[in-house]
Amino acid sequence: METVHTLELKEVTKKMKGENVVNHLSFGVRKGEIFGLLGPNGAGKTTTIRMIVGLISMSGGEILVNGLDIRKNYEKAMEQIGAIVENPQMYDYLTGYKNLMQYARIMPGVTRERIDEVVKLVELEQAIHKKVKTYSLGMRQRLGVAQALLHRPSLLILDEPTNGLDPQGMHDLRNYLRLLADQGTSIVVSSHILAEMELMCDRVAVIQNGKLIRIDNVTNVTDQAQARVHFLLQGSLNDAKSLLAEHFPEKTAEVSDKELIVEANTTQEIGDINKRLVEAGFLVYGIQLKKKTLEERFLEMTGKGGDLNEVSVAGQ
Amino acid sequence: MKFLSLVSNEWIKIFSRTRTWVFIALPILIVLGVAIYGKVNEDDTVKSNWKQEVTQQNKDLKNQIAEAKKDGSPKFVAESLENEYKQNQYALKKDISPYETTSWKFMKDMAPLSSLLGLFVIVVASDIVAGEFAKGTIKMLLIRPYSRWKVLLSKLVATLAFAFFLWVILVAATWLFGSIFYGFGGMDQPYLSMVDGKIHEKLISEYVLANMGLEFIEFAVTVFLAFMVSTLFYSSSVAIGISLFLTFAGNALVLFISSKSWAKYTLFPNMDLTQYLDEGLQVVKGMSLPFSLGMLAIYSALFLIITFAVFQKRDVKA
Structure with missing residues (x-):
């Protein structure tokens, strides 16, 4: 039998206003792998992520989470996913803790101990009982990470996770993601920041205009x-x-x-x-x-184009 | 049960908003204020000379009726004045003072407050879906392992529960303050209403209970309407505005279309169920309570079908 990918996309397509925003996209994410979706803004990364978590419908193709078709086994498939889609918008009139309680209540097997554990992990112990409206962007981001991790998902999807994090925060997040991956969690990270992907990911799928340009092994790219x-x-x-x-x-x-x-x-x-x-x-x-950087590879792969101006080389 | 966790999440969110506590406190304060004001300004002379007062009223009414007939006002204006006139006559004959205030009479007088509650319920129902789209929190909710219809149903159930809660608060507050200020009891006070052009005498408690029951049905339909608007629009303030406009402009609209034969099939004439407790208050003719309940059921089903169909298919880009 073929090994089951934690996440598999087969010919996934999304049509919006007659245009294929995501165009026959196929890739598989292995167990314990950190997989990057890299591309300029508007390449279809977020649209792809939204299809994976069921926020928007697919026009064609198939998405499997641990072998479960998300269209046929939606609830079972979603149980295995933790996600941040773009900015993690939390209820700002609730405290951080009460926000987490909202999700803890409706996800299987989240105990109070688990909440405390996750809060400690993202280092929000000090502020967790304050209302989210008092949080900085970085704190919101960390709370977003916390809610995604609560139920120990086997697939973690983070859309632009380092937005609003300071260098220390990014460093901590990377280390933590690596730890999770080593424990068997598969992680999908999207970004338009190349340097970040290079530091964080095992493999990177380069996407432009909704199409997969290629999938690359990050270590190969740098060590080659x-x-x-x-x-x-x-x-x-x-x-x-x-x-x-x-x-x-x-x-x-x-x-x-x-x-x-x-x-x-x-x-x-x-x-x-x-x-x-x-x-x-x-x-x-x-x-x-x-050495050729991912950035140079990226430029080679996608060719010249106005879109490339949107790709930042380092942090924003 | 997992579905109940979704409902309790919504319930918690509703009660975490400051405005919710205003919605709860305001009716209580108004009822208390009116009760105190009424007690302080109770006019004992009118109370003992009520017959004189009512006779005077009827004289005025007669003039108004004649005027209404002359200047071509809609028919129901004269009719409702006439009903009032007849009721006054009946009261004089049977020696039933309309100025006798009891806790139940107080509850009846406070009934119009329910439209204030209607307003609060519209705000909550409009915000509960549209507000999450506007803030973007909806996507954090929809990536959970629940089919969309379950998430939406949990919001609907929470809103209805909140409407019911507000309604219970109002009923309890009016009864409690009415009883404290005007004495417990009074359930057997007679109440005059017009049915088929004749005066009927019934118990005020019966009237009040029927009135409250019907009002809750009106509430529920308002929730369905606001909930649909909430799902169709992304901004909660737009949703609140549209729902309020529909509800209040709807009543004005009824006057415009009242003479049309199809008027009785529109939503708003049927929304006022308490009109059947007092005949003569009816603006559109040819309707009955079962008819209106049937129409409301059809409209509610339509609203809910649209709401759930749209929500199920919508691409969330918030």
């Missing part, structure tokens, strides 16, 4: 020796380039400013290139190894 080596040297860069073309015909070198940029895979290659340059009389005063 797709490094670009920048040689800083004195002398004619063009001469250096032709030298390289002569000795390393399989390499393509680029010239930029005062650098010669070569894609190299191994330390051996880098050493060889350096040796050639030095032997030919170039003064090499620096070698920098720049």
Whole structure:
């Protein structure tokens, strides 16, 4: 038998005003994996998440949560999901605790001890009995995380979870998500912030205009020796380039400013290139190894387009 | 039971709002105020000379009736004045003082307060769905393992329960304050009403209880209407506005269409069920209590079908 994914989307489509906002999207999230949905604003990430949690209907396709079709087994499937969809809007006239009680009452197996445990986890002990209207954005976000975790879901879905978190908060959230994933929880995180995804996720699905561009392994992306080596040297860069073309015909070198940029895979290659340059009389005063970031991969994948302007590289 | 947890969640939310406590306190304070005011200003001379007073009233009524017939006011204006006139005559003949205040008479006099409660119920019913859409909290609720209809039904049940609660508060407060200020008892005080153009004498307690029962049915239909508007509109203030407009403009509308043959099939003439307790208050002819109850049942079913159908299918983008 095929291994059951915690979450599986098959050809999921959403039509709005005659346009496919989400277009035949398929992917599977494995048990204990942190899976990122990455794409510019308006790419269809939130729409996809809303379909998974049943807030909007699907125009076509299938969504399975632990093998349960959400259309046929809606309540059973939803029991296994904890989610934040965009900003976690809580009842601001209730205290944080009473907000959590609202959800505790209607989810299976949430005890008062569990509530206290989750409150401690998101470090809201001080403010939990204050009304939510007095909370900062970060506190609301943490309360949102708390409500999503209450019933120990096997699938946790967080839409832009780091919104409003300070660096420390983001760091804590990442660590906690990793802990949960190690315990077997599958986590789907959406973001348009690349750096964040790189730090947080195991795999990333890149989405643009509702379509899946590709699914990538984050560790591969960063570890893959797709490094670009920048040689800083004195002398004619063009001469250096032709030298390289002569000795390393399989390499393509680029010239930029005062650098010669070569894609190299191994330390051996880098050493060889350096040796050639030095032997030919170039003064090499620096070698920098720049790994391709997810961001560059992303740009490569999605091509050029106005949408890319919306992608932030670092935090907002 | 899990469904009851949904209902109690809604109930808790209703009672966590400051306005809810105003809705509860205000009718109680008004009833108390009126009771005190009435007691303080009780006019013993009118009470003992009530026959003179009523005779004078009838003289005035006669003039008004003649005037109403002359200047072409709608027919029911003259009719209702005439009924009043006849009742006064009957009271004089049978020696039944309309100025005798008892706790039950006080309850009857306080009955119009129920339209204030109607207003409060509209606010709660309008807000309970639209408000969650406006604030975005609806999505936190709809991602729980409950079919949408269950979530909506829990809100409806909570609203009806709240309407019932307010109504009980009003009945209890009027009875309690009426009894404290005007004495316990008075259940057997006669009450005059017109049925088929004739004067009927019945017990005031019977009248008050029937009145309250019918009013609660009106309440329920108001809830269904406001609840539907609440589901159709995303903003709670828009929903409140529309529901209030429908309810109050509806009554004015009745006057406009009262002569049309189809008027009795519209909602609003049927919304006033207490009209059947006192004939002559009827604006649209050709209706009866069973007819109106039937019409209200049909309208309520229609409202609920629309509400649930829309809610079930709606894409939540809040």
